[in-house]
Amino acid sequence: MIVQHKLKFYCLYNFLHFMKKNVYFVAFDIGTKNIGIAISHYRIKIVHPIGVFKIFNGKPNWLIIQKFFNEWKFLKIIIGLPLNMNGTEQPFTLQVRNFSHQIQNRFSYPIIFHDERLSTFEAKSRLKNNNFCFIKKDNVDALSAAVILESWLYQQQK
Numbered sequence: 063m064i065v066q067h068k069l070k071f072y073c074l075y076n077f078l079h080f081m082k083k084n085v086y087f088v089a090f091d092i093g094t095k096n097i098g099i100a101i102s103h104y105r106i107k108i109v110h111p112i113g114v115f116k117i118f119n120g121k122p123n124w125l126i127i128q129k130f131f132n133e134w135k136f137l138k139i140i141i142g143l144p145l146n147m148n149g150t151e152q153p154f155t156l157q158v159r160n161f162s163h164q165i166q167n168r169f170s171y172p173i174i175f176h177d178e179r180l181s182t183f184e185a186k187s188r189l190k191n192n193n194f195c196f197i198k199k200d201n202v203d204a205l206s207a208a209v210i211l212e213s214w215l216y217q218q219q220k
């Protein structure tokens with residue numbers, strides 16, 4: 063049993079190590095308390111919500127974000143752009159653009175803005191449809207980033 067457990071861990075470790083050496087798209091769903099994160103391999107294009115960066119007093123922990131960018135290779139960063147239902151920008155849009163400029167200045171990856179309207183609604187709907195007893199905000203934010211990335215990837219296929 064212990065050998066089997068170690069083998070599973072070793073295989074998972076090798077898989078994650080392999081995955082980190084590949085190239086990805088990453089999407090961020092930026093909120094006031096969390097930044098949802100999702101990734102997709104640039105060829106396979108299967109989207110994975112992977113977690114959140116916490117925001118404290120209006121600022122993310124840049125050391126954690128730096129570590130994240132040091133471990134993964136990205137082609138592009140897709141950032142959900144909050145818009146009103148009529149397509150106009152809202153007050154929070156400016157904060158998202160400012161955060162995006164900070165990401166661009168620190169990490170020099172190309173940034174693409176993508177409409178995030180209804181991404182949180184879609185994420186909550188998916189969680190409810192999969193019989194989650196309770197919906198954690200972290201899960202919603204990460205899944206919202208996945209919805210944004212899926213939408214952007216779909217748009218690229220057209």
